[in-house]
Amino acid sequence: MAVSNVQSAYDKLNAKSGVQTANEAGAADRFLKLLVAQMQNQDPLSPMDNAQVTSQMAQIQSVTGIENLNKTVQGLSGQFMQMQALQGTQLIGRxxxxxxxxxxxxxxxxxxxxxxxxxxxxxxxxxxxxxxxxxxxxxxxxxxxxxxxxxxxxxxxxxxxxxxxxxxxxxxxxxxxxxxxxxxxxxxxxxxxxxxxxxxxxxxxxxxxxxxxxx
Known part of the structure; x- marks a missing residue:
């Protein structure tokens, strides 16, 4: 099972409407299971390329990090709206x-x-x-x-x-x-x-x- 096949399986798990926005935590878990299975069944005479594995791990971390950043931004946006609403109430009658x-x-x-x-x-x-x-x-x-x-x-x-x-x-x-x-x-x-x-x-x-x- 080549690294490229793991990547293909990971992409299919995440792809929804052309955007990798499914449950990131679940996708990451499935990706790691595929990677572990690959390592367990690899050919001892043709081991996995460490550089490729590192690249795949970095990608899953990046996707998860972006998702977390989006949640943080959404939270800040909600707080900003609440602050604006509070300021807006002070304008009533003005x-x-x-x-x-x-x-x-x-x-x-x-x-x-x-x-x-x-x-x-x-x-x-x-x-x-x-x-x-x-x-x-x-x-x-x-x-x-x-x-x-x-x-x-x-x-x-x-x-x-x-x-x-x-x-x-x-x-x-x-x-x-x-x-x-x-x-x-x-x-x-x-x-x-x-x-x-x-x-x-x-x-x-x-x-x-x-x-x-x-x-």
Whole structure:
């Protein structure tokens, strides 16, 4: 029984969907039994190659080690999720700033913001009604790179709903990338799946890692 035959038997024992992810402890035990049987029945005039045996032993140890590492990582991931959930509960009832272009009008005004990757010569914010028509335009002038906030006085639109905004930033004749930022309040957290989600009071859900700031 050659070493290559032992390897072939070991591969068959482990192969499931093309990946060696079966019960590693059981596979290792069966592999060692095959190896011992080979040694007991080897030809005394043609003994096994020590280098090949060492290689096979190293492989089974490597596979088992990877499996143990995966279990450790999964455990750490679970602990990290629990820590995130604990932090998330502290945000319930707090105001947060997250990516989005919706405006919530309260006491006749709405607050929102935007983020620039690079400085802009001019920034324009257009407030849009539910049908997409422009309700108002705010010319904010030159702005540096980073996050900025603005306040819109709603006036006669104080009771309007479904209001959004659009940011246009220019550097010379070049239009710059912008990220709109909206304000909302965290009403609950959701830990289902493999990520933490914040449930917002007015504008749906957002991933915890999307929060830019909170008040």
């Amino acid at each position: 105001d947060v700033i997250v990516p989005g272009n919706k405006l919530l009008i309260e006491n006749g005004k709405a607050e929102a913001g935007f983020e620039l990757n690079t400085a802009a010569d001019s920034v324009k914010v257009e407030v849009l009604g539910p049908s997409g028509h422009v309700l108002d335009t705010l010319n904010l002038g030159a702005q540096s790179a980073g996050a900025h906030e603005f306040t819109w006085n709603a006036g006669t639109n104080a009771t309007a709903t479904g209001v959004t905004f659009r940011v246009t930033a220019m550097s010379g004749s070049t239009k710059l990338d912008t990220t709109p930022l909206m304000h909302d309040t965290v009403s609950a957290i959701n830990t289902s799946g493999d990520s933490l989600t914040l449930e917002l009071k007015n504008f749906g859900n957002v991933a915890y890692n999307q929060v830019k700031a909170f008040n």
